[in-house]
Amino acid sequence: MATLVIVESPTKARTIRNFLPSGYQVEASMGHVRDLPQSASEIPEAVKGEKWAQLGVNVDADFEPLYVVPKDKKKIVKQLQDALKSANELILATDEDREGESISWHLLQLLKPKVPIKRMVFHEITKEAIRDALKNCRTIDEQVVRAQETRRILDRLVGYTLSPLLWKKISWGLSAGRVQSVAVRLLVTKERLRRAFHQGSYWDLEAILEQNKSPFESRLVTVAGTKVATGSDFDPNTGNIIQGRNVRLLNETEARDLVTRLTNKPWTVTKIDERPVTRKPSPPFTTSTLQQEANRKLRLSARDTMRTAQSLYEQGYITYMRTDSVHLSDQAIAAARSCVEQMYGSQYLSPKPRQYTTKAKGAQEAHEAIRPAGSSFRTPKDTRLEGRELQVYDLIWKRTVACQMADARQTQITVDLQVEDAGFRSTGKRIDFPGYLRAYVEGSDDPDAALEDQEVILPPLKVGDRPKCKDLEAIGHETQPPARYTEASLVKTLESEGIGRPSTYASIISTIVDRGYAQLTKNALIPTFTAFAVTTLLEKYFPDLVNTGFTAKMEQTLDEISTGEAQWLPYLRKFYLGEKGLDNQVKQRESQIDTAEARTIELENLEAKVRIGKFGAYIELNRDGEQLTASLPQDVTPAELNDSQVELLLKQKTEGPDKLGLHPETEEPIFILNGTYGPYVQLGEVTEENKKPKRASLPKGVNISDVTLEMAVGLLTLPRKLGIHPDTGGKVGAGLGRFGPYVVHDQGKEGKEYRSLKAEDNVLTIELERAVELLAQPKKARNSTRGSTKEALRALGNHPDDGEPVNIYDGPYGPYIKHGKTNAGIPEDQSVEEVTLAIALDLLAAKASTKKSGGRGKKSETTSSGKTSKTASTAKKTTTKKKTSK
DNA sequence: CAGTGAGCGAGCTTCCGCTTGACTT
Numbered sequence: 001m002a003t004l005v006i007v008e009s010p011t012k013a014r015t016i017r018n019f020l021p022s023g024y025q026v027e028a029s030m031g032h033v034r035d036l037p038q039s040a041s042e043i044p045e046a047v048k049g050e051k052w053a054q055l056g057v058n059v060d061a062d063f064e065p066l067y068v069v070p071k072d073k074k075k076i077v078k079q080l081q082d083a084l085k086s087a088n089e090l091i092l093a094t095d096e097d098r099e100g101e102s103i104s105w106h107l108l109q110l111l112k113p114k115v116p117i118k119r120m121v122f123h124e125i126t127k128e129a130i131r132d133a134l135k136n137c138r139t140i141d142e143q144v145v146r147a148q149e150t151r152r153i154l155d156r157l158v159g160y161t162l163s164p165l166l167w168k169k170i171s172w173g174l175s176a177g178r179v180q181s182v183a184v185r186l187l188v189t190k191e192r193l194r195r196a197f198h199q200g201s202y203w204d205l206e207a208i209l210e211q212n213k214s215p216f217e218s219r220l221v222t223v224a225g226t227k228v229a230t231g232s233d234f235d236p237n238t239g240n241i242i243q244g245r246n247v248r249l250l251n252e253t254e255a256r257d258l259v260t261r262l263t264n265k266p267w268t269v270t271k272i273d274e275r276p277v278t279r280k281p282s283p284p285f286t287t288s289t290l291q292q293e294a295n296r297k298l299r300l301s302a303r304d305t306m307r308t309a310q311s312l313y314e315q316g317y318i319t320y321m322r323t324d325s326v327h328l329s330d331q332a333i334a335a336a337r338s339c340v341e342q343m344y345g346s347q348y349l350s351p352k353p354r355q356y357t358t359k360a361k362g363a364q365e366a367h368e369a370i371r372p373a374g375s376s377f378r379t380p381k382d383t384r385l386e387g388r389e390l391q392v393y394d395l396i397w398k399r400t401v402a403c404q405m406a407d408a409r410q411t412q413i414t415v416d417l418q419v420e421d422a423g424f425r426s427t428g429k430r431i432d433f434p435g436y437l438r439a440y441v442e443g444s445d446d447p448d449a450a451l452e453d454q455e456v457i458l459p460p461l462k463v464g465d466r467p468k469c470k471d472l473e474a475i476g477h478e479t480q481p482p483a484r485y486t487e488a489s490l491v492k493t494l495e496s497e498g499i500g501r502p503s504t505y506a507s508i509i510s511t512i513v514d515r516g517y518a519q520l521t522k523n524a525l526i527p528t529f530t531a532f533a534v535t536t537l538l539e540k541y542f543p544d545l546v547n548t549g550f551t552a553k554m555e556q557t558l559d560e561i562s563t564g565e566a567q568w569l570p571y572l573r574k575f576y577l578g579e580k581g582l583d584n585q586v587k588q589r590e591s592q593i594d595t596a597e598a599r600t601i602e603l604e605n606l607e608a609k610v611r612i613g614k615f616g617a618y619i620e621l622n623r624d625g626e627q628l629t630a631s632l633p634q635d636v637t638p639a640e641l642n643d644s645q646v647e648l649l650l651k652q653k654t655e656g657p658d659k660l661g662l663h664p665e666t667e668e669p670i671f672i673l674n675g676t677y678g679p680y681v682q683l684g685e686v687t688e689e690n691k692k693p694k695r696a697s698l699p700k701g702v703n704i705s706d707v708t709l710e711m712a713v714g715l716l717t718l719p720r721k722l723g724i725h726p727d728t729g730g731k732v733g734a735g736l737g738r739f740g741p742y743v744v745h746d747q748g749k750e751g752k753e754y755r756s757l758k759a760e761d762n763v764l765t766i767e768l769e770r771a772v773e774l775l776a777q778p779k780k781a782r783n784s785t786r787g788s789t790k791e792a793l794r795a796l797g798n799h800p801d802d803g804e805p806v807n808i809y810d811g812p813y814g815p816y817i818k819h820g821k822t823n824a825g826i827p828e829d830q831s832v833e834e835v836t837l838a839i840a841l842d843l844l845a846a847k848a849s850t851k852k853s854g855g856r857g858k859k860s861e862t863t864s865s866g867k868t869s870k871t872a873s874t875a876k877k878t879t880t881k882k883k884t885s886k
Numbered sequence: 887c888a889g890t891g892a893g894c895g896a897g898c899t900t901c902c903g904c905t906t907g908a909c910t911t
Contacts, residue, residue, distance in 0.1 A: 008905060031905030040898065054900095072907065099904050152902075159901025167899065177901045310906090322904090503903060515900095599891095613891040620891090629891065673888070680888065695888070818910095 004087035005120075006080065006107060008094050011314050012125065016093075019130040027083050029094065030076050034067040034106045036156055042068050055160050057153050059583070063572050065153060069110070077110055088115050091137065096121035097366035098562070102148035105140050124329045124368060125319075126375075147562040150572060154178070154554065157576050158545060161586045162538070168590065169598040170533050171612055175515050178551060179500050181538055183508055184517045185546045186493060187485055187527040188535040194639035195603065197481035198239030202229050203255035207424060208471040209267060209417070214459035215470065218415075222423035223248050223258070234479045255474035262419050262472060269465040270423075271416040278409050281402045281436035283326040283356035284369035287502035288495040290321070290396070295488035296443035298391050299523065302487050302506035308392045309370070316373055317383065317393055322502040323367035324495075326356040328400075331375045332368065336404040339377050343401075344438055350406050361498030362555040371400040402440035409433040413458055417467070428458030481639070484524040499551045519634070526637050529610050529617035532601045541589045603638070608646045610638075619646050628654065633679070648704075657682070661709040663716075670712045672704055679704045681712040699736060699763070714764040719744075723768040725775075732771050734763050743771040796837045806840050 002025045007013050010028040017026045036056035037043045047053045047066060058064040069077055084090060090113045092104035104119060118137035122129050155178055162176035205220035220228055229247040234240065241249055250258070285293070287306075294305040309321035328336070333353045340349050358365060372378060372393070380394040413428040431437070461467070485493070491505045500508050509525070512518045517531040527535075538546045560566035576582050601610040601617075608621040610632070617632045630649040632641075652658060657671035660681070668684040679702075683694040696715040698707060719735030722743070730747035734757075741763035745753040755774045757763055796806045807818050 010906075029905080030907085032903070035903090036901090039900085073905095075907090076905095095904085097904095103904065148903090155902045157901085161900095163900035173899050175900050179902065501903060503905080507902090511901095611891075615890060618891065631890080682888090692887095697888095 001086065001088040003089040003091060004080075004083050005091045005093050006104075008100065008103065009320075012320075015125050015316075016130055019125070019127045020134075025083060025087065027080055028076075029080065029103055029107060030073070032099070032103055032106065033073050033077055033080075033110060034069055036065055036152065037068050038070065042070070044068070055156060057156055059157075059576060062569055063153055063576075065149065067106070067109075080107070081111060084111055084113055084115075090115055090117045091120050091134075092117065092140070093120045093122070093133075095366040096123070097364035098144055098148045098151070098558070100366060101141055101144040102152075105142075105145040108140065123327075123366070124331070126329070126331060129329075141562070143564055144562045146568045147558040150561055150568040151554070151558055153572060154575065157572075157582060161582055162542065162545070165586055165590060165593075166534060166537070169537065169593050169595050171530065171599075171614070173515075174530070174534060175511070176534070176538065178545070178554070179494075179504070179508055180511050180515075180517075181534075181546050182497075182499055182548055182550070183490065183494060184512055184527065184531050185535045185539070186490065186548075187512075187518055187525055188531050190482060190484055191527050191532075191637070191639050193236070194481045194484070197236050197639075199481075200231075200234035200239040200241075200479040201476060202231070202234075202479075203250040203252055203474055203476050204228055204230070205255060205258060205262075205422075205424075206473050206475050207267075207469055209426075209467040210470050211459045211461055211465060211467040214457075216426055216428070216458050216467075218417055218424040218426040220258075220422060221425045223250075224421045225423075231477065231479045236479065236481070239479070252474070252476060255476075258422065259472050259474050262422055263469075265419050267417055267419045267424075267467050267469055269415060269461050269463050269467070270418045271414075272461060272463060273414040273416075275412045275414075276409065276432075277412050278407045279435075279437075280407050281354075281405060281440065282399065282442050284328055284371055284400050284403050285396055286324050286326060286358075286360070286369060287322050288324070288360075288491050288505060290370055290392075291491050291505060292488040293395060293399070293443050294392060295486060295491075295523070297395065298388075300388070300392075301520075302491060302509055304388070305392065306506050308388050312385075312389055312393055312396075313373075317378070317385070317389075318396055319369070319371050319373050320367045321370055323365075323370060324358065324360055324363040324502050325365035325367055326358050326369045327365065328355065328369055328371060328403075332371050332400070333404060335372070335375055335377050336401050339379070339401045340405055340439075343379070344405070348405050348435065348438060350404055350436075354403055356403070360495055361552055369400075370396055372397050377401070398440040402436040405436035405439060406433070408435035408437045415458060415461055419469075426458060428456045429454075430457075431455050484526060486523050486525065487520070490525060497548045497552065498555055499548065529601055529632065529638055530612055532610075532638055533599060533612050536601070537593065537598050541593065542585070601638075603641065605643075606641060606646070607643055610641070619649060621646065621650060658704075660707065660712050663713060670709065670716070672707055672712070679707075681707065681715055683716050697736065699741065711764070718763065720763075722766070722771050725772060727772075732768055732775070734766050734771060736763055743774050745771075745775045796835065796840050806837060 002023050005013075005016070005020065005024055005026045006029050007016065007026065008029055008031055010030070013026040013028045017024070020026065040054070043053050043056070043066075050058070052058050052060065053066075056066045058066065090111070092107060094100040094103040094107075108117065119140050120133050120137045122133035159175065159177040162181075163174065166174040166176055207218045207220075208215055209218050210216075222228060226246065226248045229241055229245075229249040233242060233245050233247050233249075235242045241247060282289070290309065291302045291305050294300040294308075295302065298305075300308070306321065309318065312318045313321050333355070337349060337353065340346075356369075377397060377400070380390060380397055383390065383393060385393055409432040411430040411432055413430065415426040415428070417424040417426070483489075487509055490509065494500045494505065494508065509520075512525075512531075513520060516528055517534070518525045518527050520526075535546070544550060557566055557571055561568050561571070574581070578584065599612045601612070603610065608619045610617055611620050615631070618629050619632060621628045628650050630646075630653040632649070636645065652673070657673045660670045660672050662669055663683060666683075671682045671685075673680055673682055680695050680697045684690055686693060694716055696712075696718055698704075698715070702711075715736070719733050722732045722734055724730070725732050725745055725747075728745075728747055728750075730745050730750070732743065732745050734741070734743045736742075737754075741757040741761070742754050743757065743766065747753075753775060755777065757766065757774070761770065761774075798806065
């Protein structure tokens, strides 16, 4: 008989096994084991008829939740039950936070152990910490469990009452929630600012001066004692100087005149100011700050960062990657300090060990900060890591080490100069002692600020010096609209407002992109028109729920519930029931909200209206009593849509496609059109005998207005034949595909090899020699599904239904074809090389059909529910596809 | 691949947090 210990993660289970005496069995719960039913198929038959069944919470019976074991957790629960049979004691060692406490409670409810139980918590995975924890077990804190349950129910009530309202009033399949709707609103608010933004322009002067043969830069700051206007003097809403600012705005002529007037005049240093500055290293990483830095420095998405961190964690390189704490164990601090001494010397050590305290709202601190694992840190060089994993480990290692290093000492130098009535200023920075900057410089969301830590050298100067002017130039500037959110800055804002948790930052971004609320372009999150419609509705009718402060208030109440100062039931009742409760609010709004109005977005300075239709956003304009409509292409953003764009779209619709000209050889007309998948060119018209004329999409980044006849002719020749490969005799060609321009080497039976073109190549002009060069380069490793570092034996291309890749992999039972989650074996009589995409599709289809009918378990129930869920998921696929293609 | 923008109306879509799966003969 043994003691069964249950933790949340299998990696943790493996580690602590080594720290426990023999006779302890450690198993993982893999997170939550029970939850409210996620979809209709999970609702038990017995309650299906109830009016609260869809909610999964019996709101009329004191909000009694309906818990089910999700399908993917059944196996785990079974394993735990089995493990418990041979145990004489159960220790619940889930994380010490609200969710962890709840997991333990659910485990008790499910496993119903007849043996003694204990609750154990630890924050560090070291032998001492775990032995200590074992001696100090407690019982489950029911109040904390209640707080979690209240949170869970509230989120369900918000999400499952608001979402259906959006289906009715705006569009099918939309969603709303405590977290996602606030995130979407942040994006929309920023986009509105960009739309309201008016550009201002101003000029100033830049001089290159020289003292003792050392050049330095200087910028105009005053003319005749009045400050010269710069960007911050402009009102972004008007593009003019803010009322009441006593500044001098220079235009181009004035700036150039000033250059002429100041040329060859003597310069004098009038004032020098030196100011010492010390800077402290940033605290060690939490989930949120790691995601931000990896996005800024490595351009990784939040999701990719977490995937990489997870892998580092599983390999034992770093501590747990989902944490909101900046706390370091004594052991970690000692390890970091010894790294500093060894690598940089003791003068770089901070005089005292630094321990940071967490400032984030609502932090629960169940784990340490993210740091290299162990009691001595492996330097990045000493690991066998490579690629992305090495980069992320390097980031974590440096950040952790840096936080035990000395402050950086710098001197900020400001030099004022005078020439005639013009005042100039030069600024410099001297790094007196780099301290932690030797190891780590934090990235910034503002690219200009990233330069901040660099030294800016000024020659030694003193008051009265007369530097020579080598160059004087007038420079024009334009004010910039507020930057859109990036993944990094959105995560930063959400965290500082206490919205979302470390385990969810990455998925919040996926959710708002998947639901069609935002698109990620060049690292910027751009809200869609649907996001505008939804946000406008929620702001108008449910302002409290989309307020950034809502979560903070909820968290406060949850804290009170967990300490016993507040009661959960009155809180939920007040929130949901009664006249002012959410239920009633939604019912009232349902009759008040006009559907057509909710689907309409009115934008300032835009004559046309934007409407949300079944197939995405479109514009509508009433002209001469006639309703004109046209679809909005995907790349049109709410901030930039203007009357001339509307005009162009309508013109294309009413007057038919724009004719670019005639093909020089065939004399057929070439049209430029805007389709669902973006702009494209077409050779000839659609007629009875020519139903599918030759078409070609424009390459990314090319606008309709940029297309010349020559380019269109070129695009229509694609795919081009380049010639014969000198080594193999295979055919080499170039074309434009889903992932952009490519070259291809077709060796018949041997299959085709593809390579993407580099930025400097042009698909229309690329020649055989260059193509062969590209084909000789190794294939770029695509980051396939997590963990499976296994490389595909062959890539067959993409599935026509969903565009997902169809690959052949080697498995323990021989090679198999993989498409998404469907695997299909290859018949014995067929070799891997013989399989074409068409054959693969047949095999996959055959596999999918046997899967459907071959359900196991009870006959009638499984087949019927299996069928509905199948149709439901197909239906879902088509709509998401439509939504994303708009 | 390259349009559309209402409808008979069954039953369905949807939330936030924990955690890692991976059914080929």
